[in-house]
Amino acid sequence: MLQPTKSVPREELVDFEDQLKLFKQMVAEPTEKRLMFVQAPGMCGKTSLMRLMRGHCEDKGVLCCRVDFRGQVYDSPHFTLAHEVCDQLRLSLRHLAQALQPLSSYRPEGGEAKTHIEGDVTDAWVITQILRGVNPTDENLRQRFMKDRLKRAFAVTLEDFAAKKELLVCFFDQLEDISSEEEEWLLETLLRPVAERRLRGVVVITFGRRWPKIEPWEWEECAYLIDKLPPLEAKHFKEYGHRVGYPMSDEEAERCWRTCRGNPTLMGVVVKNLRATMEVRP
Amino acid sequence: MTELTERITPDMSEEEVLGVILDEIMARAEPDVAEAIRFCAVPHWFNEEIIAWLRGEGLKPSQRSGEILAALTELTFVGPYYERGWAYHENVRDLLLRRWRERDDEAFKELSGRAADYFEQRAEAAADAERDEWERERMYHLLVADEGQGFELFHNMFGKATRFYWLSTCDHLLRLGGEQQDYLTQEHQLWWQFGRGKLRRDSGEWKEALEIFEGLWKEDLPSDLESTLANDLGSLYQDKGDWERAVEYYERSLAIDEKLGDEHGMAPTLNNLGLVYQDKGERERAIEYYERSLAIWEKVGDEHGMSITFNNLGLVYQAKGDWERAVEYYERSLAICEKVGDEHGMAPTFNNLGLVYKAKGEWERAIEYYERSLTIREKVGDEVGAATTMYNIALLYEDMEKYDEAVALLERVVEIDERVGHPGLERDRKRLERLRRKAK
Numbered sequence: 001m002l003q004p005t006k007s008v009p010r011e012e013l014v015d016f017e018d019q020l021k022l023f024k025q026m027v028a029e030p031t032e033k034r035l036m037f038v039q040a041p042g043m044c045g046k047t048s049l050m051r052l053m054r055g056h057c058e059d060k061g062v063l064c065c066r067v068d069f070r071g072q073v074y075d076s077p078h079f080t081l082a083h084e085v086c087d088q089l090r091l092s093l094r095h096l097a098q099a100l101q102p103l104s105s106y107r108p109e110g111g112e113a114k115t116h117i118e119g120d121v122t123d124a125w126v127i128t129q130i131l132r133g134v135n136p137t138d139e140n141l142r143q144r145f146m147k148d149r150l151k152r153a154f155a156v157t158l159e160d161f162a163a164k165k166e167l168l169v170c171f172f173d174q175l176e177d178i179s180s181e182e183e184e185w186l187l188e189t190l191l192r193p194v195a196e197r198r199l200r201g202v203v204v205i206t207f208g209r210r211w212p213k214i215e216p217w218e219w220e221e222c223a224y225l226i227d228k229l230p231p232l233e234a235k236h237f238k239e240y241g242h243r244v245g246y247p248m249s250d251e252e253a254e255r256c257w258r259t260c261r262g263n264p265t266l267m268g269v270v271v272k273n274l275r276a277t278m279e280v281r282p
Numbered sequence: 283m284t285e286l287t288e289r290i291t292p293d294m295s296e297e298e299v300l301g302v303i304l305d306e307i308m309a310r311a312e313p314d315v316a317e318a319i320r321f322c323a324v325p326h327w328f329n330e331e332i333i334a335w336l337r338g339e340g341l342k343p344s345q346r347s348g349e350i351l352a353a354l355t356e357l358t359f360v361g362p363y364y365e366r367g368w369a370y371h372e373n374v375r376d377l378l379l380r381r382w383r384e385r386d387d388e389a390f391k392e393l394s395g396r397a398a399d400y401f402e403q404r405a406e407a408a409a410d411a412e413r414d415e416w417e418r419e420r421m422y423h424l425l426v427a428d429e430g431q432g433f434e435l436f437h438n439m440f441g442k443a444t445r446f447y448w449l450s451t452c453d454h455l456l457r458l459g460g461e462q463q464d465y466l467t468q469e470h471q472l473w474w475q476f477g478r479g480k481l482r483r484d485s486g487e488w489k490e491a492l493e494i495f496e497g498l499w500k501e502d503l504p505s506d507l508e509s510t511l512a513n514d515l516g517s518l519y520q521d522k523g524d525w526e527r528a529v530e531y532y533e534r535s536l537a538i539d540e541k542l543g544d545e546h547g548m549a550p551t552l553n554n555l556g557l558v559y560q561d562k563g564e565r566e567r568a569i570e571y572y573e574r575s576l577a578i579w580e581k582v583g584d585e586h587g588m589s590i591t592f593n594n595l596g597l598v599y600q601a602k603g604d605w606e607r608a609v610e611y612y613e614r615s616l617a618i619c620e621k622v623g624d625e626h627g628m629a630p631t632f633n634n635l636g637l638v639y640k641a642k643g644e645w646e647r648a649i650e651y652y653e654r655s656l657t658i659r660e661k662v663g664d665e666v667g668a669a670t671t672m673y674n675i676a677l678l679y680e681d682m683e684k685y686d687e688a689v690a691l692l693e694r695v696v697e698i699d700e701r702v703g704h705p706g707l708e709r710d711r712k713r714l715e716r717l718r719r720k721a722k
Contacts (some may be wrong), residue, residue, distance in 0.1 A: 020587060040375040043296065047361070070372075071363070072416075073325055075448040102663045137446045145664045148702060179453035180485040259287045263296055265371060268358030269303050274286070274310075 035223035045264035078184035095153035106133035140202025175208025231262030323378035329367030395427030509538035589618035685721035
C-alpha cells in the first residue's frame with residue numbers, strides 16, 4: 001500500500017520572505033520575542049510557510065516538533081500532549097514518569113503497587129513501565145495537583161534540554177481545531193511561561209485560522225502577531241512554474257496570477273495540476 | 283489555459299475560482315479518477331483500502347485502486363494525514379462536499395453509508411486503544427446515512443466521554459456532529475446544543491455554558507432534555523450562589539422526572555437540592571432531600587451516588603453538632619469507597635472525621651484520622667489536599683500547646699502555598715508568625 005510520505009519539496013515553495021525573515025531572526029536571537037502567532041483564512045499558504053520554517057530549522061540543526069490538531073484528540077493534555085512533544089523532540093520522559101508515579105500501576109520488583117521509587121527515575125526501562133502503567137482515563141490526571149506536577153515536569157524537561165542544546169522550536173498547526181483543554185494546556189504550559197521569559201531556549205509558533213485565545217494588546221510586547229498572509233505576486237508564479245517544471249512567460253505568469261488572485265493554493269492547482277493534465281490529455 | 287482564464291471573471295470569489303479549476307481537472311482526468319476525486323471528499327482521509335472499498339472492491343485493493351491513489355496524491359491539494367493516509371486541503375474538501383450534497387444528495391447518503399460500513403469493520407478489528415477513533419468516524423458517516431442510528435452512537439460516545447471527563451474527545455465529537463448538522467433532526471440539534479453547553483461547563487467556562495443553556499431553555503424542548511437541562515441550569519445557578527433560581531430549576535427538573543417516572547434521574551437532583559438548602563443554612567430541609575436521594579440510590583444500587591450522599595449527610599449532621607450521626611455517615615461513605623477501591627475519595631472523609639473528633643475533644647483519634655487522610659494525599663501527590671490536612675493538624679497541635687510541631691507543619695503548608703499560588707497564603711503566613719511567637 002502506498003504510504004503517506006509525500007510532502008511538497010521545499011524547493012517548490014516560494015515567497016513569505018518577510019515572515020520567514022522574522023522567524024530566522026527569532027531562531028538567531030532567541031532572547032528577544034520567542035512567540036509567533038499566525039492567523040489567516042484557508043488557502044493562504046500557512047502550511048507552506050510552516051514548511052519553510054521547519055526547513056530552516058533542519059538547515060540550522062535546530063530541533064523542532066509539530067503538533068497538528070486536525071482530527072487529533074489529546075484528552076488529559078498535561079500528560080498526552082506533553083508526552084507527544086517530548087516524543088517528537090526525543091526528550092527524556094523521566095520527569096514525566098517521576099510525576100506520574102503515584103498513578104502508575106507499575107510496581108518495582110518486590111514492591112507494592114503505586115509505591116514511589118526513591119530518588120530520581122533514570123532507568124529507561126523503568127520510565128517506560130511507569131508510563132505504560134498510567135491509565136489515560138484515570139480521573140486523578142485531571143486533578144489540579146496532578147496537572148501542576150505534570151506542568152512542572154514538562155517545564156523541567158524543556159529547560160534541561162534547552163540548557164544543553166540552546167534552542168528548540170514547537171510548531172502548533174490548525175489551531176482552529178484545538179479543544180478548550182488542549183488550549184488551556186498550551187497557554188499555561190508553554191505560551192505564558194515563554195511570554196514571561198521563562199523556558200529559555202524555547203520558541204513557539206502557532207498557525208491557524210485564529211490566534212490562541214489571548215488579548216492581542218497584552219501579547220504584542222512578547223509575541224509576533226501575524227494577521228493574514230500577503231498574496232503572492234506574479235513573479236512568484238513565474239518562479240513556481242519554473243521550479244515545478246512548467247516554465248511560463250511573463251505574460252502567462254501575469255495572467256495566471258490574475259486568475260488565481262495571488263492565492264498560493266490556487267497557484268499550485270493551476271500551475272502544476274492543471275498543466276499536468278493538459279500535458280497528458282491535450 | 284487561456285480558455286480557462288477567460289471563464290474566470292473578476293467578480294468570482296476564490297471559492298468559485300477553485301470550483302471552475304476543479305471542474306476542469308475532473309473533466310480532463312480519466313473517468314474513474316474523476317469519480318474518485320469526488321468520493322474521496324466523503325471521509326476525512328483516504329488511502330488505497332478506502333478507495334477500493336468505496337469503489338465496491340471490498341477490503342482488498344485492486345491494482346487500479348493503487349493507480350487512482352497515485353494519481354490523487356499528485357494533486358497539490360492532497361497531503362499526508364498522519365499514518366492513516368491522505369487528505370484534501372479542507373477548503374477543497376468543503377467545496378466538493380457542498381457541491382455534491384447540492385447536486386445529488388441521495389448518492390451522497392449512499393456513499394456515506396458505505397463509508398460507515400468500512401469504519402465499522404475497522405472498529406471491530408481494531409485494538410481497544412484505537413477503536414474509539416474508528417467508531418467516531420463511523421458515527422460521522424452514519425449521521426448522514428442513518429441519522430437515528432448515527433445520533434444514538436453520538437449520544438453514547440458523548441455520554442461516555444463526559445463521564446470520564448475526556449474533554450478533548452467531547453470537543454471532537456461535537457465538531458464532527460457540527461459538520462453534519464444539516465442532517466440532524468430538530469430534536470437532535472437541540473441535544474447537540476446541550477452537549478456544547480455541557481462541555482463549556484465541564485471546562486469551567488461557566489459564562490459561556492450559561493449563555494448556551496439559557497438560549498436552549500427558550501426552545502420547545504422534549505421532556506427528557508428539559509429535565510436534564512433544568513438540573514444543569516440549577517447546578518450552574520447554585521455555583522453562582524443564586525439559590526432561589528437554583529431551587530426553581532431543580533424543582534422543575536424533579537417535576538418532569540416525576541411525570542416521566544424517571545426515578546434514577548431524580549436522585550442527583552434531590553442531592554443537589556440538599557446541597558442548596560445546606561448552603562442556605564436550612565439543615566432540616568437539606569437532610570430531607572439527601573434522604574430522598576439516598577433512598578433512590580439504594581433502590582437502584584448506585585454505590586457511587588450513595589457514597590457522595592452519605593458524605594453530604596455527614597457534613598450536615600456535623601454542622602448541627604450531632605457528631606455521632608456525622609461519624610456514622612462518614613463511615614458508611616468510607617466503607618463504599620473502600621469497597622470500590624476509591625482511595626483518593628477517602629482522603630476528604632478521613633479529614634472530616636478528624637474535624638469531628640477534634641470537636642468532640644478526642645484529639646488522639648482526630649490526629650489518627652488526619653494522618654490517614656495525609657498519608658493518602660501524600661501518596662497520590664495531592665499537595666494542596668495534603669496542605670489542608672497539615673493545616674488542620676497544626677491547629678490541633680496549637681490547641682494541645684505543641685507549638686514546635688505546629689510550626690513545623692505550618693512551614694510546610696506555607697511552602698506549598700507559595701509553590702502553587704494558594705489563595706490562603708497570607709492567612710497561613712500570619713498564623714505561622716503567631717505560632718512562632720508562641721513557640722518562643
